[in-house]
Amino acid sequence: xxxxxxxxxxxxxxxxxxxxxxxxxxxxxxxxxxxxxxxxxxxxxxxxxxxxxxxxxxxxxxxxxxxxxxxxxxxxxxxxxxxxxxxxxxxxxxxxxxxxxxxxxxxxxxxxxxxxxxxxxxxxxxxxxxxxxxxxxxxxxxxxxxxxxxxxxxxxxxxxxxxxxxxxxxxxxxxxxxxxxxxxxxxxxxxxxxxxxxxxxxxxxxxxxxxxxxxxxxxxxxxxxxxxxxxxxxxxxxxxxxxxxxxxxxxxxxxxxxxxxxxxxxxxxxxxxxxxxxxxxxxxxxxxxxxxxxxxxxxxxxxxxxxxxxxxxxxxxxxxxxxxxxxxxxxxxxxxxxxxxxxxxxxxxxxxxxxxxxx
Numbered sequence: 001x002x003x004x005x006x007x008x009x010x011x012x013x014x015x016x017x018x019x020x021x022x023x024x025x026x027x028x029x030x031x032x033x034x035x036x037x038x039x040x041x042x043x044x045x046x047x048x049x050x051x052x053x054x055x056x057x058x059x060x061x062x063x064x065x066x067x068x069x070x071x072x073x074x075x076x077x078x079x080x081x082x083x084x085x086x087x088x089x090x091x092x093x094x095x096x097x098x099x100x101x102x103x104x105x106x107x108x109x110x111x112x113x114x115x116x117x118x119x120x121x122x123x124x125x126x127x128x129x130x131x132x133x134x135x136x137x138x139x140x141x142x143x144x145x146x147x148x149x150x151x152x153x154x155x156x157x158x159x160x161x162x163x164x165x166x167x168x169x170x171x172x173x174x175x176x177x178x179x180x181x182x183x184x185x186x187x188x189x190x191x192x193x194x195x196x197x198x199x200x201x202x203x204x205x206x207x208x209x210x211x212x213x214x215x216x217x218x219x220x221x222x223x224x225x226x227x228x229x230x231x232x233x234x235x236x237x238x239x240x241x242x243x244x245x246x247x248x249x250x251x252x253x254x255x256x257x258x259x260x261x262x263x264x265x266x267x268x269x270x271x272x273x274x275x276x277x278x279x280x281x282x283x284x285x286x287x288x289x290x291x292x293x294x295x296x297x298x299x300x301x302x303x304x305x306x307x308x309x310x311x312x313x314x315x316x317x318x319x320x321x322x323x324x325x326x327x328x329x330x331x332x333x334x335x336x337x338x339x340x341x342x343x344x345x346x347x348x349x350x351x352x353x354x355x356x357x358x359x
Contacts, residue, residue: 029324048214074169085242092268228289256321269282312336
């Protein structure tokens, strides 16, 4: 009996405690999303901008002015992206339902299916009307309340997004200006010289490799977005310059981002072109360009992404997307890159063997 009790206690230590710590960490990450997410975004943005800031500093520009200049460039990119996307998307959404209905009405089978659905919906509505006037009035009141809550929720979301954006840019500015001093103060807390060297090497590699990787990935995605938008503009595809923004940012989400762009591209093409060839031609062009960049440009520009196991990447995208939504899905690969660099610098060989490819 004593051996069984001892073995059970060992099993609890081996499996129970790590499982409990993992669950608590996931719960804390979910509950502290509004606090942690801006800090992570500011940290990654500072890594992206740090090479450009160091370049400006080598030109004898003060660190404060160089950091502020690059932050203004980032703000200009964000404002320009919103300016490119919002008018075109709003115009397309106002006209899309009518065009989709016209497109579907040309197919007899689809039209018959729609007629059957309309008949079924009419029968359901007639049955609901027989229940009583009181219930109908309650439903109308409920609809009004939902509409009011929807508008107020949208306004609250916009206010929250603006405040978080300002917080991210402010924290990024402080990290660019005083990040080195903060890291040195943290390193001094360790009394062991070996650990100090590892911490300093970790900070240098994070700023060099992760910053260069994120910056290179952004430039590659931006180049692909520009080429896609130019081709779509030549082919008279709707929202030609909106695809510049969508490709640039959604391509940060492996697998899922390309699929989402493909679905949106088919829907937009259906509202503009008449034949199937014209409808699916933009999709074929985009998939061709994306394949060329994925197999040729990406390996040449940044090889760190290719070192991570695709299964780990896919699971990470699903996990962070489930935990933090779209922002988490976009941050999945950058966070994996940070984890890989940290594991290599700290000597965590088990983690690096799991995350990286063997070939």
